[in-house]
Amino acid sequence: MPEYKLIYFNAKGTAELIRWIFTHGGITFTDERIEMEDWPERKSEMPHGKVPVLMIDEEPLVQSLAIARFAAKEAGLVPEDNLEAAMCDALVDTVNEMMKELYDNVRKYDDDDEKQKYFEEIFFPNHLEPFLKNLNERLSEKEWFVTDQLTWADLMLARTMMQITEKHPDCLENFSDVAAHMERVCEVPSIKEWIENSPETAF
Ligand SMILES: N[C@@H](CCC(=O)N[C@@H](CS)C(=O)NCC(=O)O)C(=O)O
Numbered sequence: 001m002p003e004y005k006l007i008y009f010n011a012k013g014t015a016e017l018i019r020w021i022f023t024h025g026g027i028t029f030t031d032e033r034i035e036m037e038d039w040p041e042r043k044s045e046m047p048h049g050k051v052p053v054l055m056i057d058e059e060p061l062v063q064s065l066a067i068a069r070f071a072a073k074e075a076g077l078v079p080e081d082n083l084e085a086a087m088c089d090a091l092v093d094t095v096n097e098m099m100k101e102l103y104d105n106v107r108k109y110d111d112d113d114e115k116q117k118y119f120e121e122i123f124f125p126n127h128l129e130p131f132l133k134n135l136n137e138r139l140s141e142k143e144w145f146v147t148d149q150l151t152w153a154d155l156m157l158a159r160t161m162m163q164i165t166e167k168h169p170d171c172l173e174n175f176s177d178v179a180a181h182m183e184r185v186c187e188v189p190s191i192k193e194w195i196e197n198s199p200e201t202a203f
Contacts, residue, residue: 004029005055006067007046009036011201014064015052017159018071019198021152024190025075033199065092072152079147087146088153095160098127119168128164132175139177143184150188158185 004022008015010033022029034042034051043049047060054061054070061067069089072078079085102123106115135157138145144154161182164171172179185191 001027002057003055005032006030006052007032007034007055008052009034009039010199011203012163012198013052013203016198017152017156018052018054018064018068020155020159020191020194021068021071021075021077023194024150024155024188025071025077026190027071027075065096068092068152068156075152077150077152077155079151084146084151088151091145091153092156094131095156098131099160099163101127124168124171128171132172132178136175136177139181143181145181150185154181154185155191158182158191162186 004027006015006018006022006029019029019031046053047062050062052062052064052067054067061070069078069092072088078088102119105118105123109115109118135145142148144150145157146153158181161172161178165182172182186195
């Protein structure tokens with residue numbers, strides 16, 4: 001087994017899914033967290049000046065989703081079946097695209113009230129709500145999103161729903177099956193233990 005070192009900020013951000021995947025797979029990794037004040041001098045060490053970076057022995061792997069997919073394969077969280085694996089990718093890409101839309105827009109506003117207004121008046125009705133309706137229907141019939149077992153797509157979904165509900169606690173009010181899915185993932189013993197013991201961070 002190679003040595004894994006995941007380099008990111010002292011934050012959850014786009015690294016937390018990768019941490020969940022390694023943890024769930026019982027794969028040992030070094031969780032290197034860079035403090036913001038050290039970033040200017042560390043940035044030039046990273047292949048594209050960005051994190052997360054996964055060092056696999058001496059080899060750097062970049063891009064959070066490429067790293068997560070790699071880790072998920074190592075952890076047995078990607079289905080063997082090609083179509084089921086693609087279904088996982090499709091959900092992960094959809095969630096990622098939606099979150100990019102959210103972050104690209106909220107960063108335009110300095111004021112928290114304006115961010116909230118954008119969320120309530122634009123993001124929720126146009127992006128999140130239609131997605132949740134679809135998802136809720138599927139999850140009313142299935143325990144896990146793609147197969148009858150947990151995949152990395154379930155982890156991506158639950159992690160993202162946690163992130164959203166931390167800031168907007170009511171948004172799953174009408175989507176009880178999505179809320180139940182998030183709770184189900186958080187009750188998986190490995191994930192539960194990680195959540196309980198991971199450091200408090202600003203984001
Ligand atoms: N598409 C890349 C984006 C990488 C990225 O923008 N990372 C941010 C943190 S989430 C970063 O390194 N920001 C610091 C900087 O650009 O100096 C990925 O998913 O890994």
